[in-house]
Amino acid sequence: MGYVDFGYKPSKDDLVCLFRIEPNHEERVPYRKAAEMVAGESSTGTWTELKTMNKKVRNMGAKVFEMRGNWFKIAYPSKLFEEGNMPQILSSVAGNIFGMKAISKLRLEDIKWPEKIMKSFKGPKFGIPGVRKILKVSNRPLVGTIVKPKIGLTPKQHAKVAYESWVGGCDIVKDDENLTDQNFNRFEERVKETLKMRDRAERETGDKKAYMPNVTGETKEMIKRARFVRKQDGRYMMVDIVTTGWAGLQTLRNQNINLVMHAHRAGHAAFTRGNHGISMLVVADIARLIGVDQIHVGTAVGKMVGGKEEVKHVGEEIEERIIREGHHSLEENWGEIKPVFAVCSGGLQPGLVPRLVEIMGSNIIIQAGGGIHGHPNGTKSGARAMRQALNSAMEGIPIEEYAKKHKELKIAIRKWGKI
């Protein structure tokens, strides 16, 4: 078929994908053949020779140019893609290929974007520097919470939990992924009540505070909600990027509404977990390109999957400007595209914070829901305990030592332990 060329050197205009494969051994498909079929199906080929094929089209085919064991790289000429159209790009390089009988498992591990395609997306409006500027926190990780119970509170109850979180020491309060606009808690009322409490918490603490309402929904509704938030003097919005989908996310970003965009990744693990599907690295990559400012990447230490290496790796991919090639990833030069805040969320509690900061560094948002609102003395104490845990990490004091003089932390560790 001609979709393999180990002598080929990718040009700077090529989009390069790194795949991991398991061919269909039952059908005795060899590795090289399976890789070639992936390159064909994701560019100009199909399962049989075509009478309608011509030389010009043949030259547009993708090429497997490197293969080591079950890892291989494909270079795609960028003219195969429509600039600024993420669904189209993914329908090519992350489309039919996952369903081919010739493979039994296939994982898209990383994408290297050529400059031309990179420039056709907006990238983050704020990124890490913009968010730090709004919150006036220059060095340490930000501390956030999710209002819990995740669903069921009234707007007033919601706002009260948010208020206690802020005055206890949280920088950020967010809605959970499944709270949008339900009967028991209407979006507009919640936003108004909670932003009112944000203002109060700012006055009382003298610090900047952020509220991230979940605008997730059908595209026009999302835009309407985001505009409403801005009108109420909100500075942030949150979107469930996976269940919303790339078209909707692009549209929301394209409106250029003056709100920090926080990306929740609910649903990602349906395809990022295991040896088949798309890696979380690719999801985070796409989100940076389209232009979220913050994205959930895992915790390495909490209730969700995602080991230390993976989470760290994803964190670097969205934070650094220059990415060097590694075993599981391709090089990348993000150029002017701003760095994105890695959000560590899912089963976090104060006792895990020092280890988390050690792994992930300071450019992260540490989010705890249960780990704050489950504190035996309630939300305000839970938020205090989190800040104390962070302080211990920033000051390099062992957490058990720090807990001796900070009762909220002491109580939290007694309940949940530490690592």
Add this chain to the structure above:
Amino acid sequence: MGYVDFGYKPSKDDLVCLFRIEPNHEERVPYRKAAEMVAGESSTGTWTELKTMNKKVRNMGAKVFEMRGNWFKIAYPSKLFEEGNMPQILSSVAGNIFGMKAISKLRLEDIKWPEKIMKSFKGPKFGIPGVRKILKVSNRPLVGTIVKPKIGLTPKQHAKVAYESWVGGCDIVKDDENLTDQNFNRFEERVKETLKMRDRAERETGDKKAYMPNVTGETKEMIKRARFVRKQDGRYMMVDIVTTGWAGLQTLRNQNINLVMHAHRAGHAAFTRGNHGISMLVVADIARLIGVDQIHVGTAVGKMVGGKEEVKHVGEEIEERIIREGHHSLEENWGEIKPVFAVCSGGLQPGLVPRLVEIMGSNIIIQAGGGIHGHPNGTKSGARAMRQALNSAMEGIPIEEYAKKHKELKIAIRKWGKI
């Protein structure tokens, strides 16, 4: 935690999900405990007891009400969901749960929609009866093709392949999933050229012909493209629903543009294949609810995964009004929501058609790309061979018998064989 109640009978307002699970055996999580954690995380719970919990919220929790081996059902009170907001619903029942450490595999097999939620989505505008009316084909399967090579032809070349397909006997011609608006083949020019050829093919054959241009893209661009198609007197559009995402698809459907909506599923197999993720049944279910008129479901016999049972099952789910409960599925009453055409596409060729029709019945669209444009005598002969294969199936004549008097079919079988 209280998320299990085997005495509970779901009410008609509950949304019910059927899951298959593999708990994390390394962490020795028992089946029941794992199922309970899924119910908690996807409704009102988290990993620890909350001080902010109250009785009203506790009563809104989801319930595992049935469990057999590794299959279990959860009933969700419909008030947990926002009507008409598919991303929100999926962020709940197909969100964080896939990433929980307590499970090693989890698959959402089916969803039963309560009437209230069902009514909050539009459903198909045309459905099977509407499409049959436009094409004036009342009984037999429709025959479609994808212009191949899938990418790289100019608009004029594209239109010519389409023309030959139609005059050879195809009812439908569609763009492929990765062709949208690239430099080598601009969307508007392609639509104009191809619809011109459609008109010519209609005049020459006296039959109705359909062209399905791929409008996939950022939401506003999709809407713009769909409106352009309508203005050019097109009657169909095609969307890559998985890479576009549910928000964008809902928005496009909500515009109520007078075009049949054809759903390509490129990318689905990243999460529908294997024992973890979301079943194709659920994807098709959601697509019917939002309102596509046609959707790719697999072929049972072609180049893509999807065995006979699965494909047949998905076909029934989108075609029938009343779905009876089975081992892998929940009952459903689709009420006034129209039936959707199952599209069988991927590696089809004439020799597979009789078996396909035997499995899937007559309410399907049979699509072949390579199996038409790879015919040794070219596209027109390929289209003829497909219609001949279909005729043999409809008339109950063995295909090898029929091929004796139909040379295009004979040549096709000589090249690709039959089953």
